[in-house]
Each structure stands twice: as structure tokens, then as C-alpha cells.
Amino acid sequence: MSERSPANFERPLVTVDVAIFRALDGRLQVLLVRRGSGSDEPFPGHWAMPGGFVDVSCDASLEACALRKLREKTGVSTPYLEQLGSWGDARRDPRGWSATHAYFALVPVDELDVPHAEANAADADWHDVEGDGIREPLAFDHARILAAALERLRSKVEYTSLPAFLLPKEFTLSELQKAYELLLGRALEKSAFRTRILSTDLIVPVSRLREGPNRPAQLYRLRSRKTPIYFQRALSRPD
Amino acid sequence: MSERSPANFERPLVTVDVAIFRALDGRLQVLLVRRGSGSDEPFPGHWAMPGGFVDVSCDASLEACALRKLREKTGVSTPYLEQLGSWGDARRDPRGWSATHAYFALVPVDELDVPHAEANAADADWHDVEGDGIREPLAFDHARILAAALERLRSKVEYTSLPAFLLPKEFTLSELQKAYELLLGRALEKSAFRTRILSTDLIVPVSRLREGPNRPAQLYRLRSRKTPIYFQRALSRPD
DNA sequence: CCAATAGTGTCTGTTAGACAATATACA
DNA sequence: TGTATATTGTCTAACAGACACTATTGG
Numbered sequence: 368m369s370e371r372s373p374a375n376f377e378r379p380l381v382t383v384d385v386a387i388f389r390a391l392d393g394r395l396q397v398l399l400v401r402r403g404s405g406s407d408e409p410f411p412g413h414w415a416m417p418g419g420f421v422d423v424s425c426d427a428s429l430e431a432c433a434l435r436k437l438r439e440k441t442g443v444s445t446p447y448l449e450q451l452g453s454w455g456d457a458r459r460d461p462r463g464w465s466a467t468h469a470y471f472a473l474v475p476v477d478e479l480d481v482p483h484a485e486a487n488a489a490d491a492d493w494h495d496v497e498g499d500g501i502r503e504p505l506a507f508d509h510a511r512i513l514a515a516a517l518e519r520l521r522s523k524v525e526y527t528s529l530p531a532f533l534l535p536k537e538f539t540l541s542e543l544q545k546a547y548e549l550l551l552g553r554a555l556e557k558s559a560f561r562t563r564i565l566s567t568d569l570i571v572p573v574s575r576l577r578e579g580p581n582r583p584a585q586l587y588r589l590r591s592r593k594t595p596i597y598f599q600r601a602l603s604r605p606d
Numbered sequence: 607m608s609e610r611s612p613a614n615f616e617r618p619l620v621t622v623d624v625a626i627f628r629a630l631d632g633r634l635q636v637l638l639v640r641r642g643s644g645s646d647e648p649f650p651g652h653w654a655m656p657g658g659f660v661d662v663s664c665d666a667s668l669e670a671c672a673l674r675k676l677r678e679k680t681g682v683s684t685p686y687l688e689q690l691g692s693w694g695d696a697r698r699d700p701r702g703w704s705a706t707h708a709y710f711a712l713v714p715v716d717e718l719d720v721p722h723a724e725a726n727a728a729d730a731d732w733h734d735v736e737g738d739g740i741r742e743p744l745a746f747d748h749a750r751i752l753a754a755a756l757e758r759l760r761s762k763v764e765y766t767s768l769p770a771f772l773l774p775k776e777f778t779l780s781e782l783q784k785a786y787e788l789l790l791g792r793a794l795e796k797s798a799f800r801t802r803i804l805s806t807d808l809i810v811p812v813s814r815l816r817e818g819p820n821r822p823a824q825l826y827r828l829r830s831r832k833t834p835i836y837f838q839r840a841l842s843r844p845d
Numbered sequence: 846c847c848a849a850t851a852g853t854g855t856c857t858g859t860t861a862g863a864c865a866a867t868a869t870a871c872a
Numbered sequence: 873t874g875t876a877t878a879t880t881g882t883c884t885a886a887c888a889g890a891c892a893c894t895a896t897t898g899g
Contacts, residue, residue, distance in 0.1 A: 376660075378617035378620060379620045379660055381694075381705055421703075421705070423696070427695055427696060429693070429695070452689050453668060453689065455620075455668040455707065456667035456670075457666060457667070464660075466620055468692050468705065541878075556861080556862055556863065558861095559861050560861095566860085580875085581870055581871070582868065583878080584877075585879090599839065599840050600839045600887095602861080603862075797889085799888095802888075817897080819850085821849080821895065822850095839887065839888070841888080850896090851894100851897095852895070853893075855891090856890085856891090858887100859887090859889105864881100864883090865880100865883100866880080868880090869876100869879095870876090870877085
């Protein structure tokens with residue numbers, strides 16, 4: 368029984384999709400693009416996660432493809448980017464058997480390319496995350512993929528430093544705590560949070576303070592803008 | 607700028623590969639198949655992980671494809687199966703731009719289909735895992751994928767019940783501890799291990815004992831043969 | 846009795862959580 | 873001064889790790 372050659376197999380469609388998250392004004396947001404309204408395309412006018420077919424001629428790898436799509440939409444080229452998983456079956460795309468490679472990215476608000484975003488404003492926009500998705504329906508099975516991204520994100524918040532990748536270059540401990548609380552959807556105890564963070568080498572103080580109508584706060588920066596910290600203990604699950 | 611239609615894109619090759627692990631006599635083993643020796647195929651005669659092209663006509667989904675390959679090689683149809691990730695680039699397969707969806711499975715020795723295995727004995731065999739791979743070279747980038755599977759597996763041992771899926775239907779706490787120690791590569795403290803396991807509802811005692819030339823041991827079974835337990839705290843990382 | 850493995854008890858160290866106290870800015 | 877936020881201290885509970893101890897089988 369010899370293996371069939373690739374030519375004998377009908378090749379599935381291959382796409383890459385990226386769930387891109389940011390935190391703005393205490394809200395978690397995901398970047399979506401509106402699909403063209405041509406009737407020859409599936410889900411015309413629907414919102415979808417940035418993505419599309421792998422371009423064999425220009426994408427060196429799946430990750431390069433995901434980074435390209437992220438850069439095209441946000442101008443950010445070195446985000447936190449993690450492979451989320453792949454979804455492939457006969458029905459998810461009406462054009463045929465298709466498999467998508469899903470990634471998710473966390474981008475700091477201050478690195479977003481504003482002119483770039485405005486140029487794309489017509490067909491791309493940030494949507495508030497509510498629960499395990501957004502209000503409007505999404506194209507394809509993107510609601511399922513977005514839900515999986517949120518589940519992964521929220522799960523990893525319990526034992527990693529992922530929320531830090533949503534923050535600008537310099538931030539205070541309180542701002543980091545607020546990022547955690549945003550993703551967790553619950554409040555954390557200040558003292559325990561600070562000792563937890565400071566007992567690692569996640570952040571290093573910079574010689575500046577955040578001024579305000581109150582006691583100034585120490586500013587910190589991340590030691591690494593790419594690699595998260597893994598904590599030995601997870602935050603306690605509330606009953 | 608309208609999206610190009612799928613017909614305008616050269617479609618990558620799409621494959622699924624499965625790293626199938628078992629524990630035998632204190633050794634962790636991975637199932638490999640030998641590739642055909644025809645010169646029209648890449649890596650003739652090399653060992654590779656079970657896998658191959660997605661068959662659009664018979665595979666309903668990627669996971670169904672992985673389960674099919676697992677069942678064909680082992681006879682096991684309900685293993686612990688987890689998606690590991692995907693690897694895709696222009697160079698990993700000499701036949702062209704290809705993307706593989708990698709899974710890993712943990713199978714109990716007592717569920718392996720022995721006649722089935724013997725029928726395939728010529729082209730499939732279990733290989734001892736040594737370090738982050740096996741002794742012999744592997745086809746394609748399977749060494750990299752196997753290393754990733756082992757890294758994921760060993761990482762999750764620290765905070766999940768994954769080793770339990772390597773055990774037969776009924777087992778003792780000592781056998782479970784040995785499975786942990788096999789994957790961790792280090793000894794665990796008995797008392798702490800037992801408290802950790804018994805404080806969850808991972809296992810339930812059955813009304814039988816394992817007899818031997820010593821004090822009999824309580825036998826247990828898993829509460830769920832599919833879903834792992836996640837512990838709140840990881841085992842401590844040795845310095 | 847001994848050997849071997851199963852199972853328990855006791856102490857220590859770490860750290861999350863709760864809560865209180867103190868510190869430092871501006872108005 | 874008051875208000876707001878930053879930062880620290882104290883106590884408790886949970887649990888992993890180390891280690892010692894007891895229990896139960898066969899020989």
C-alpha cells in the first residue's frame with residue numbers, strides 16, 4: 368500500500384487568522400475587519416478577524432504570514448504573538464474544505480500606527496469584548512476562534528505575565544494590576560499582587576515617576592517585550 | 607483592493623501528524639512509522655511520526671483525521687488527544703510549501719491493539735524517548751515537532767494530570783507516581799504526591815486491591831478518561 | 846522474625862489573600 | 873488641612889517538600 372502522491376489529493380484551502388487585542392480605557396478590544404460586499408465572497412459585509420489565504424509566494428512561514436497581517440492592520444511588528452491552534456473541516460468555508468491557523472496578539476495602545484489605522488478606518492475597527500465574544504455576528508467560525516482566544520488569554524492570566532504586553536513601554540504597578548483585573552474580570556488584592564510581581568524579574572524600575580494629584584508612582588518597564596513570565600502558583604480561582 | 611479568490615492562490619500541502627506516546631517498563635516511547643523506500647518520495651526509509659495528507663473526501667475535520675491515523679496504527683479510538691500546534695513554511699517538505707497540524711496522544715499500554723500492531727510491525731515500531739527526541743534521525747522536521755511535543759508534555763506534567771492517561775484502567779497511587787516521575791525525569795516525594803492527588807477528584811477507588819509480596823495497594827480508576835485535572839500550584843522546579 | 850511496599854503524621858518554608866497602616870503628592 | 877493614590881506590614885490559610893513513622897502482606 369503505497370502513499371498517494373500529493374497530486375492525487377485535493378488540497379484544502381489554507382488561511383491564517385489573527386485575534387489582535389488591545390486594552391483601552393478599561394475595555395478589552397479586538398481588531399476586526401469588514402469583509403467586502405461582493406456577492407462572490409462568503410460572508411459579505413460581515414466582521415472578521417484579520418487574516419486570509421497563505422501567500423505561498425511571499426509568506427516564508429505561517430508565523431511570518433500572521434506577522435504580515437498584523438503589521439498591515441496595526442503597524443506593529445514586534446507584538447506578543449502566540450499560536451492559538453488550528454481549525455479545519457469541510458464546512459467552515461463555503462468555498463471548500465479549509466484549515467485556518469489561528470494566532471493571537473497583544474499590542475500596546477501606544478505602539479499602534481495611528482495614520483495607518485485611519486487609512487484603514489473604513490474597513491477595520493476595534494470592538495469591545497463582551498463575555499466570550501463581541502455583540503455582532505462574525506464571519507466563518509470566527510466567533511468560535513475568538514472565544515478560544517479569550518479562553519486561552521484568560522486562563523494564562525492566572526499564571527503568566529501576559530497582561531503586561533498590553534501596556535505601554537513605561538507603566539506603574541497599579542496600571543499592571545488594572546490590566547490583570549481587566550482580563551480576569553475581578554479585582555485583585557493590591558499587596559499580594561505587588562509581592563507576586565516584584566518577586567520575579569518581570570519588570571525593572573526606571574528612574575522616573577508618574578506624577579498626579581496624589582503620591583507619585585514608580586514607573587517600570589518590562590525586562591523582555593516578547594517572553595512572558597510563568598508563575599509557580601496560579602491566582603486562586605474564585606468560587 | 608479586493609481579496610483574491612482562492613483559485614488565484616497556489617494551495618499549500620496540508621498534512622496531519624500525531625506524536626503517540628506510551629509508557630512501557632519505565633520507558634517513555636513514541637510510535638514511529640518507516641517511510642516507503644520509493645525514490646519518488648521524500649525521506650525514503652526514514653522514521654516519521656504517523657501522519658500524512660488530509661483526505662478531503664473522508665476526513666470531516668483535522669481532529670478526525672488525527673484520530674483516524676491513531677486508530678489505524680494502534681487500534682485505540684478514545685485516547686487523550688491534544689492539538690500541539692502547526693508548522694508551515696516553504697522548505698519543510700521538498701514537494702512544496704506545506705503546513706502540518708500536529709497532535710499528540712497518550713495511550714495506555716493495555717488498550718493497544720496487539721494483532722493490529724503485529725500486522726503493522728514491519729513498518730511501525732515503538733522507540734524509546736531519550737532526552738528531547740530519539741536516537742535516529744527523523745523525516746521532515748519531525749524531530750522539531752517531537753521535541754515540541756515532549757516539551758509540552760513535560761511542562762504540563764508540572765500542573766496537570768496528564769501522566770494518568772498513560773496508565774491502564776485500574777492502577778495504584780504508586781503506579782501513578784511512577785508515571786509522573788517517568789515524564790518528569792526526577793523523583794517525587796510520596797506523601798506530598800498522595801495528598802496532592804487525593805485532594806482532587808481525579809481518581810476514585812475501586813473495590814479491589816493490587817496483591818503482591820507486600821502490603822496490598824488500593825486500586826483506583828480515573829473519573830474521566832478524557833479530561834485532565836489542572837492543579838492550582840505547579841510542582842516546584844528543581845534548581 | 847525480615848523484606849518490601851503501602852500509607853500516615855509532623856514540621857518547615859513559601860506565598861496568596863485579607864486587611865490595616867503609613868507615605869506622599871496636589872489642592 | 874483633605875483627598876487620592878502609592879507603598880508597606882501583619883496575620884492567616886493552603887500546600888509542597890522533607891523526613892520519620894506505622895501498617896500489612898508474603899516468606
